Amino acid sequence: MPSRKKSLMFAFAFLTSICSFVIVCLVLATKNWVSSRITFTSGTANTTMFFTYGLFEGHWSTTVVHGIAIQETSFQVSDLLENGPVKSFNIAVVFLLVISLLSSFLSSGFTCYNAVSNPYQTFLGPIGAYTWNSISGICIFLTLILFAVNVEVNELSVQLADKVSAVSRPYGLSNFYGYSYWIMLLIALLNVATIIIVVFYQKERYSKRKEQERPMESAPKDGILF
Template identity: 80%
Template sequence: MPSKRKSLMFASASFFSICSFVIICLVLATKKWVSSTISFTSETANTTMLLTYGLFEGQWSATVVHGIAIPETSFQVEDLMNNSTVKSFSIVIIILLVLSLLSSFLSAGFTCYNAVSNPYQTFLGPVGAYTWNSISGICIFLTLILFAVNVEANELSVQLALKTSSPPSRPYRLSNSYGYSYWIMLLIVLLNAATIIIIVFYQKARYSKRKEQERPMESAPKDGILF
């Protein structure tokens, strides 16, 4: 049976991993990733569109010159993606989130298992927890970067806007604001880091205790050891 210190520390690490798993599910389910305000101008009309969307679903509304408003309408993000580059980015982002979700689940399982037992295989111990949390954190970090690149460099919001209501063509003005579904992923990275830090502290405490137990034998007189 594990010591009380180990059970407590790995139980805390397991709690953080479960929280990470839940937040990733929330990120995948919500559509508050980014809100974009796009102003299209032409010789005949000026249109301001507001889009709020996530990985799968979104909503848009528009206001035409003289205050004529188009009510909020839902749309499927994938249905409006014709650009292969934009679609490839979105697929990679979803794959990374799924990998992070799986890694968080495995991390929760590994840490929970270590809280109630002392596994003999090395990978089932702290090494496995380090591995899964590192994979999860790296996947989330890449997701943050790739989504921002897809929105800013690939102009995802403009492409979606042009497919929703056929507003006047360019020139346009674009303003992006990232929502809680995007920024909450930073919390996932922090939870992964906290899990690793807890296990590192446990490993250091265990190493120090082992050294203290070996010290009396090292400092004992040689004559006493002989007898």
């Protein structure tokens, strides 16, 4: 059985891991990743399109001239994307989040296991917690970059707008990232917190082991002979 201190520390690590898992699920399920405003001239009228979407679905509305016509419609992101860099980036983001989800789940399993037992296999101990949280954190970091690149460089919102209503050039584009995007920073912080907790446990364990070895090192040599 593990010591009380180990059980407590790994219980906290389990809590941060399970919170990370829940937030990744939330990020995948919500559609408030980005809100975009696209303005252009269509014929003789000025048109403004508003898009709010996530990885899978979203909604858009159109305002023509000074609010004369307004329309709001839901859409599936995958249905509006053609095969190409934009769709590939979107698939890559989903794939990275799924990897992060699995890593967070495995981290919660490993930390829970260490809270109630002392595993014999090295990888099932702190090394496993380090590995899964590192993988999750790296995937989240890459997700933040790839999604922003897809929106800003590949102009994901404009491609979606082209599919529902042809956007004439030139156009104005402004993007605002929602809570579904920024909350991923919390996932990364939770991964770091889990690693820090396990590091503290290993440091304390190392210090305790050194203290146990010290009496033997400082014992009189003549005493050791008998």
